[in-house]
Amino acid sequence: MTMRRVKVGSRKGERELSRLVGRARRVVDTKTLRRASKIVNQVRRNGDRALAELVRELDGVEVGEVSSLRCQPGRVGELEGSLPPNFVEALERAIQSVDEFHAPQVRAGYELDRDGVWLEERRAPLRRVGVYIPGGRFPYPSTVLMTVIPARLAGVEEIVVATPPRACAIP
Numbered sequence: 001m002t003m004r005r006v007k008v009g010s011r012k013g014e015r016e017l018s019r020l021v022g023r024a025r026r027v028v029d030t031k032t033l034r035r036a037s038k039i040v041n042q043v044r045r046n047g048d049r050a051l052a053e054l055v056r057e058l059d060g061v062e063v064g065e066v067s068s069l070r071c072q073p074g075r076v077g078e079l080e081g082s083l084p085p086n087f088v089e090a091l092e093r094a095i096q097s098v099d100e101f102h103a104p105q106v107r108a109g110y111e112l113d114r115d116g117v118w119l120e121e122r123r124a125p126l127r128r129v130g131v132y133i134p135g136g137r138f139p140y141p142s143t144v145l146m147t148v149i150p151a152r153l154a155g156v157e158e159i160v161v162a163t164p165p166r167a168c169a170i171p
Helices: 011-027 030-059 073-082 087-105 141-154
Strands: 110-114 117-121 128-132 158-162
Touching: 087 141, 128 141, 141 158
Parallel strands: 128 158
Antiparallel strands: 110 117
16 A cells, blocks of 8 residues: 655645545445434334334344344353354464554643643543454454554553444354
8 A cells, every 4th residue: 555645735736635535435425314314213202112123134144133143242151162262362472462562642732822722631441342254254353453452552541342232143
């Protein structure tokens, strides 16, 4: 991937900005936004009942109680025996690498007092974040690492991970 440097406000910079905005419009079109808005409104209006219907419709999973969708953290240990050899060790090394890469990004804000003008940059983590981890035919543990670790390092108190129901199934 090549990184382009352009001067903000220049013709070239404006063209590059237009290109990026256009690309974003192609990725998230109005049809997708309308569908997402409809889903959010369904869940706001009908709560767990709407959520259970959507899981059945979109994921093909019949849900009795919505609470059954929650992956029990204590059960994750049950997976270890079914994982390929050295997977846990490789995952731990990956966690350490991602942690080491993002740790230098965490820094305190700063203050600047010049000619009677006081400026301050404050860095405050969000209290809670939600992370979506795709779980289709090929789940990617790296998605968890690349989203959860930076949030944790930033000081986020609560990180909620959502994934399709089949991704949480423990054999």
